[in-house]
Amino acid sequence: MSDFDQVSLDAGGKPVTLPVLKGTLGNPCIDIATLPKQTGCFTYDSGFTATASCKSAVTYIDGDEGVLLYRGYPIDQLAGKSSFLEVAYLLINGELPTAEQMAGFEHEVTHHTMMHEALKNFFTGFRHDAHPMAMLCGSVASLSAFYHDTLDLNDPEQRRMAAVRLIAKMPTLAAAAYRYSIGWPIAYPKNELDYSSRFLHMMFEAPGAQLELNPVVAKALDLLFILHADHEQNASTSTVRLVGSTGANPYACVSAGIAALWGPAHGGANEAVLKMLEEIGTPDNVESAIAKAKDRSSGFRLMGFGHRVYKNFDPRAKIIREMTHKVLEELGVDDPLLEVAMKLEEAALKDDYFVERKLYPNVDFYSGIIYKALKIPTEMFTVMFAIGRTAGWVAHWLEQQVDPEAKIGRPRQIYTGADVRDYVPVDKR
Ligand code: CMC
Numbered sequence: 001m002s003d004f005d006q007v008s009l010d011a012g013g014k015p016v017t018l019p020v021l022k023g024t025l026g027n028p029c030i031d032i033a034t035l036p037k038q039t040g041c042f043t044y045d046s047g048f049t050a051t052a053s054c055k056s057a058v059t060y061i062d063g064d065e066g067v068l069l070y071r072g073y074p075i076d077q078l079a080g081k082s083s084f085l086e087v088a089y090l091l092i093n094g095e096l097p098t099a100e101q102m103a104g105f106e107h108e109v110t111h112h113t114m115m116h117e118a119l120k121n122f123f124t125g126f127r128h129d130a131h132p133m134a135m136l137c138g139s140v141a142s143l144s145a146f147y148h149d150t151l152d153l154n155d156p157e158q159r160r161m162a163a164v165r166l167i168a169k170m171p172t173l174a175a176a177a178y179r180y181s182i183g184w185p186i187a188y189p190k191n192e193l194d195y196s197s198r199f200l201h202m203m204f205e206a207p208g209a210q211l212e213l214n215p216v217v218a219k220a221l222d223l224l225f226i227l228h229a230d231h232e233q234n235a236s237t238s239t240v241r242l243v244g245s246t247g248a249n250p251y252a253c254v255s256a257g258i259a260a261l262w263g264p265a266h267g268g269a270n271e272a273v274l275k276m277l278e279e280i281g282t283p284d285n286v287e288s289a290i291a292k293a294k295d296r297s298s299g300f301r302l303m304g305f306g307h308r309v310y311k312n313f314d315p316r317a318k319i320i321r322e323m324t325h326k327v328l329e330e331l332g333v334d335d336p337l338l339e340v341a342m343k344l345e346e347a348a349l350k351d352d353y354f355v356e357r358k359l360y361p362n363v364d365f366y367s368g369i370i371y372k373a374l375k376i377p378t379e380m381f382t383v384m385f386a387i388g389r390t391a392g393w394v395a396h397w398l399e400q401q402v403d404p405e406a407k408i409g410r411p412r413q414i415y416t417g418a419d420v421r422d423y424v425p426v427d428k429r
Contacts, residue, residue, distance in 0.1 A: 011039040025060050042412045049308070052233075054241065055405065058091060058395050059232040063309035068316065070230055071095070079319050084225035085109060085195050088167055088391035091230055092160075092398060105164075106195075112168035113189035113198065115139075115176070116146045123180040132383050133262045135177035141255035143169065151249045159401055162250040163394035170390045171195070174383045175202035181379075196222040199387070204375070216330045217374050221384075223323060224367060227316045228385050230392030236260040236267065240393045242409040244400050257393045258386050264303065267364075267385040273304040274337070274368035274378050282336070283343040290344070294353045302348060304365030306357070316363040324366045324373075333373040341369060 007030055009016040016038045019031045029052045032043055045051045060069040068075040071090050078087055089097045089105045097105060122139050144151065147165065150158045176186045179202075187202040197218040205211040231237070239260035243253040261267035280289045293302040307314055328335060345361055348354045371381050400406050 009039075011041070014039070023055070026062065042414075044414055047308075048233075048238075053238060053409070054233070054400070054403065056232065056396065056399060057094065058392070058399060059230045061232055061309050063307070063311050066310060066313040066315045066318075068231070075227065075315050076319060079223055079226050082226060083194075084222045084229065084388065084391070085167075087226050087229050091391050091395035092163055108164050109168045109195065110189075110191050110198075112165050113172050113191075115169055115172050119143075119146065119173075120176070120186055123176050123186065126180065128181060128183065130177075130181070132174065132177035132181060132380055133258065133268075133386070135180070136173055136383055136386060137255050137258045137262070139173045139177070140166075140170070140258060141252055144249045144251035147251070153247060153249070153401060159250070159398060163398055166250065166254055166390055166394050170387045171199035172202060174380070174387055175199060177383065178203055178377070178380055194218070194222075196225065214331065216327065220323065220327045220370060220374060224320075224370065224384065225388035225391075227319060227363060227367075228388030230389070230395060234266065235263075236389060237392055237396050240397055241400055244397050245406060245409040250394065250397050253397055254390065254393050257389070261386055261389065262382060267382045267389070269303050269362070269364040270368045270371070270381040270385060271378055273364050274372060274381065276303045277337045277340050277344075277368070280340050280344065283339055286340065286343045286347050290347050290351055293348075294351075302344070302354075302359070304362055304368075305348060305354070306359040307362045310360065310362065311358040313360045314362045317361045317365055320363060320366040320370065321361070324370050327370050328373050331373055335369060335373060337372070338369055341366065 005020050005022075007018050007020060009018065016035070018035065020028045021031050022028045036042055043051075058071065060072070061067065070078060070087060071094055073090070073096075078090075082090075085106055086097065086102060088109075089102065119139060119142065122142055123135060126135055126138075143165070147162070150161060152158050172189055179186050185207055187205060189198050190201055191198075193201060197213055197215075200213055200218055200221065201211055233241075236257040240253045240257040243256040244250070264272045276289075280286060289302070292298045292300045293305075324338065327333075328338060345365070348359070348361075353359075367384075368378070368381055371384060372378070376384060
């Protein structure tokens with residue numbers, strides 16, 4: 001960390017001093033809020049590669065060292081010892097729960113998993129082949145129509161309940177989207193089950209039958225939810241915050257976050273990775289895939305590779321890689337795509353193009369193979385990501401609501417359009 005607490009600029013001969021802000025960990029930030037007043041200039045940073053948009057105490061990432069902390073706890077410790085719901089409690093409240101607090105939270109989440117019967121009509125209104133992310137976006141936004149009497153953002157209890165409802169109902173809506181797409185009746189949540197088992201039952205229990213759930217599957221899914229739970233100011237969380245900054249309700253904010261997550265550069269990458277591995281097909285085709293990814297004109301990128309922040313390794317990818325081998329072995333799945341993935345990873349990590357650009361496998365590289373082994377359909381992969389990330393989205397939204405420095409998000413631009421000109425009537429053009 002630097003030991004200076006201000007920086008000086010020379011703005012056309014006029015000295016300008018800007019304070020440097022420091023957090024608990026991480027890079028210091030130059031506070032540029034007074035820059036326009038002092039110099040008449042804005043700052044330009046397309047893609048926010050050097051810009052902190054808020055102060056946050058939820059998650060810390062050190063991209064060079066491959067560190068990820070939720071509320072100070074290293075991701076590998078949480079992945080090894082915690083559960084998704086406990087992590088969700090931690091993200092929202094800032095501290096790990098006592099046994100009593102955890103039991104209360106679990107009870108509350110369990111008893112808010114139902115969706116309003118009228119919400120079922122939303123699903124039946126979609127085409128049967130709608131993408132589940134489209135259905136999730138729409139149905140989550142529509143929750144605000146069912147809870148409009150508890151949307152007073154100035155009431156901490158109403159804010160907290162909205163967060164609980166979103167965490168509780170996301171798996172119910174996700175499973176409903178899937179069941180509708182295969183023509184099954186929407187299933188009710190079973191209260192006696194834990195969070196991940198309940199979701200798997202809602203997904204896979206056939207009408208009139210009883211699902212024999214392998215605990216390995218539920219445990220693996222819970223772990224994936226933990227790994228996806230938060231990742232500081234990523235595109236979807238920043239979207240939730242930007243929408244939240246306008247005072248919009250939390251269901252609308254999270255729906256916007258789901259839309260941002262859907263893109264293949266973000267959460268949509270897990271679906272894209274599996275499609276890519278299937279297209280590559282066999283380890284023999286790996287070299288040509290690498291060559292294509294290096295050729296910019298091909299427009300092809302190695303999906304599941306590279307990260308804006310991690311430039312050494314993604315600690316989540318490390319955990320998922322180990323987990324993939326274990327889960328496939330435990331479930332007795334022999335997936336030839338795993339061999340393709342390993343060969344691709346090995347070849348890319350040896351290749352100068354990827355080494356020079358610090359492109360490593362990210363969280364999405366192996367997660368698709370696990371989802372496939374858990375029999376989650378490919379188009380549901382990003383929905384899985386959304387279920388886990390809901391915990392982070394609501395934690396950030398709650399934090400923003402009480403941030404005394406929070407303002408409406410309103411970036412500026414460098415205008416590159418036409419200079420002022422006079423309107424020309426159509427017959428003179
Ligand atoms: N395959 C081939 N080349 C790549 C890749 C890739 N996956 N990722 C980056 N590059 C190249 C890129 O062409 C550029 O090369 P050059 O310097 O010659 O122009 C250089 O590496 C830097 O890339 P960038 O696009 O400027 O980096 P970014 O920080 O803006 O993008 C990223 C990060 C994750 C969007 C990008 O690496 C990517 O598109 N990866 C594939 C999609 C993916 O796996 N996304 C999931 C991200 S992790 C989970 C999540 O956030 O949801």
